[in-house]
Amino acid sequence: MMAEQISIFIENKEGRLAEVTAILRDAQVNIRALSLADTTDFGVLRLIVNDNDKATAALKKEGFTVGKTQVLAVEVTDEPGGLNKVLDPLCEQDVNVEYMYAFANPQCKNAIMIFRFDDIDKAKEILAQKDIKVIDGKELSGL
Amino acid sequence: MPIFDIDFETMPREGLEAIQLRRLQTTLERIYATVPFYKETYDKAGIKPTDIKSLDDLRRLPFTTKQDLRDNYPYAMFAVPMEQIVRIHASSGTTGKPTVVGYTKRDIATWAELMARSMSAAGATNGDIIHNAWGYGLFTGGLGAHYGAERLGASVIPVSGGNTKRQITIMQDFKPTILCGTPSYILHLAEVADEMGVDFKDLYFKSGIFGAEPWTEEMRQELEAKCNLKAVDIYGLSEVIGPGVSIECVEEQKGLHVFEDHFIVEVVDPDTLEPLPYGEPGELVFTSITKEAFPVIRYRTKDITSLNPTPCTCGRTHVRMNKPTGRTDDMLIIRGVNVFPSQIESVLMETREVAPHYQLEVDRIDNLDTLTVKVEIDETSFSDDIKGLQAMEAKLSHDIKEHLGVSARVALVEPKTIERSQGKAVRVIDNRKL
Known part of the structure; x- marks a missing residue:
């Protein structure tokens, strides 16, 4: 992951x-x-x-x-509010973003955000619950 | 100009040398009996105090070095019991430990006398008001000048260092006539005064006594022009007594008269350690002949200069030393504080967060000495967290200030970027034009 x-x-x-x-x-x-x-x-x-x-x-x-x-690569949909869908649940449960940056996924219209969280395991859990796509390292290298 | 102690300061050489020999012999006998270091050193060299029958015999005695003082830290070099010590000062050592010196009541009186002579040589009298901008504390500058001013009967303003704008207000309102401080700080003060719209021509100074760090003839001209006063150089080191070992006279401003009735001065070849004739540059060596608590015999200062025996128009018969031109070791003087690269190294090692690859860069910006410590980052200390790296810089800077009393900017640099010559890191880059 x-x-x-x-x-x-x-x-x-x-x-x-x-x-x-x-x-x-x-x-x-x-x-x-x-x-x-x-x-x-x-x-x-x-x-x-x-x-x-x-x-x-x-x-x-x-x-x-x-x-x-270790960082998380999260797919963000290309529409208004796309980023908030990712950030809101994390924010509610006190997970902080230390830094982030983005690039466009060459295979579709979505963006990929690279996140460094203060609690990466908790972030992973929350994102999984919300069905938000996290791209693993291997997939990322192969893009 | 009046001479504070006309008898001693203008004594013909013959009489002066007779006094020197007598005082030297007394000192040697006393320390041989009271300081184990001297007894052991002299026994090993096969020499007894009674073997010293002329001033020329002085060269037979072993030298004393800063390392010897460090080995005897803190009090083992004291020649009197602690009951007789009334003051302790300290200066930076090459490691974390400072060099500790002690004074008896009589030593404090001697020192005050020498500083009174020094101020008098700079043109001060009991009618003067002395603005003392040397730091008060373990450093000998502030208190040394303070007691000297009082001994002279002048009025002393113990303003100490820093708080520059307040100093300028005091100069305007208290009307001091003699200015004491480190030359780089005084130049900074002159600039701040300029920014505040204060012209030294409207102030009341006639002389400035500057020292505790090396400075040049060019700086003298600048100080005299900017501060509207006559600038004289003072020399001293805490191991010998503090400021007041030698001073320029305001008449000539050419070389510093060594108070030879209290100190015997030699210049030796730093390699062969043989005494050099007058005029030849070498390492300055002092022997104290009147101190009670902390006498030093043939103390190697590591300062490089030469001696000038030419009679002086001021009337003083004491030999003059030229302005020191350098050091035989890597000691830096930054805003009057002695800094050895090894001290910085021990602070860096203590934190264990950074590699011991470092470099000191000294600059003089707007007449203030600035120290930048460059430290190479390595795998263990590196993280991708900017805040963490900045906190590391801030912590190191804080620790350096804590341990050395000098402000330094710490800058992390890439690995292997600090210049190395013949495999050895170049520790100091001094960009000050001295």
């Missing part, structure tokens, strides 16, 4: 992001989705890719610090 996201520490320096994506390109890794959180000194790049092991190995070889985080 869970999906694995990789994260990379990068300093706020010119061209640093391009270096990361070039390493992934050269390793033939495809990026599904990404988000960049930053402060004045540094940023954390969060990535969903088609091959975590290959990406991690290539980045580590170039001296980057790579972390792995």
